[in-house]
Amino acid sequence: MPLLECKQLCKRYGAVQALNNVDLSVEPGRIVGLLGPNGSGKSTLLKIANGLLTPTSGTLTIDGLAPGTETKKLVSYLPERTYLSRWMNVVQLLDFFCDFYADFDRETAERMLTALEISPKLRIRQMSKGTQEKVQLILVMSRKARLYLLDEPIGGVDPATRDYIIRTILTHYNPAASVILSTHLIADVEEVLDDVIFINKGTVALQSSVEAIRSERQCSVDELFREVFRYVG
């Protein structure tokens, strides 16, 4: 059974069609790149998967279940925004995650924080934006979740942090789980991806394995992306 499956999924915001008849499925144990230009519907899809938005029509299921309390136990979500309370320090955040997520591995989180020299006593408001994003990523990746949904995890960070984030995703995710990584910075993540989903104007333009793209089309994902999303003008 697919870990995540969309059938004829549509989402409309007033006159704007954010998602239009999206059909896709993600199998367990895969790292999937959800790729598309800004405003293509990537974040909307991930928000629906997290129960933050309700679809206008169609269905999205996680492990056969509609998004809800049960699926939230399976999904570890990194939104594109910093969602941590600014008054909390790192220890309080670890307590918070331990309380709410049975699959949260505190030791892993503490090890990663030590490696990055982030003091447990530091409050979020005392951290730089980059450090806040690292803490958030550490919290998300320290869960032994079935599905990781990472929305633009490398969008606004420097190249060194970008490398760290990609390394963290690779080394800390549960191998039996799947990762869906939304980004438009394809060259940075291409090496770690098993599959890609191209999404454009709310429609799935392509779903393929990276291997198939390289062998059948004789090009990299980045090159194919540029070809598919080339602006004519």
Add this chain to the structure above:
Amino acid sequence: MLGKLLKHELRATARIMIPVYLLLVVSACLFTLTMFLADAYDLMALDIFLGILSTVFTITLAGTLVCNTALMVYRFYKNLMTDEGYLMFTLPATVDGLICSKLLSALIWSACTVLAEALALWISARGVFVREGLELLFAEDWSIIFSLFSTGQWISFILQAILALVLSTSASFLLFYAAIALGHSFANHKVLLSVVFYFAFTFGLQTFGSFLSVFGIVYLATDTPPLFLAGDPAVIVQTVLLIVLAGSLVLAAVFYIVTRLLLKKRLNLA
């Protein structure tokens, strides 16, 4: 899960509310101490200082009430409607759990605020001038009031009044929540719209309440025999309590359902 949500909610609010209570008690102690000193020593400086402390104490008393309401409303907005909502709504918790944790926390802190205000007033009542005022008040003959009802009726009325207070406080907070949830279901000007909806709800309720009061008075006055002329105060108190209880329950339920529906179906985090 509700217990965990409530624990973290109380932790988040305690860091503000406990210092506020401390400030209230300290200002009550200083006010009372200065009253003793002003009574013992005839110094103009002490009288001026007492005047200032009296103002500070009054402001702190009112400020604690305002802080309690403002913080509870702000927590709902900040924790559920802004970026923090991305964490809260992806926890394995239900929308009911999220709303109830906010509401229970607000009720717990409201009860604590009442106790803190009572403590501050009790401390200030130790002071000479307030004590004299209270002594005058208690010198009145209150026995006629106490003899109106039997002990059993008093207990029943007090319990019903406490329940009515809890329900009406819940309805007040839920009105804020519903207005915020409704304002944030729109794409733009979310905070402004929340304020507009709050005032619209309040205006609507006041208008409805006024009509109800007029009709109620007319109905009761023309009842046979008219209730307020019937002479049994227990019937009057019981009727008023039941109206307040039912009204608060209906309002709390309506605003809870509106908030729940909006957060479940129309959640629109920026």
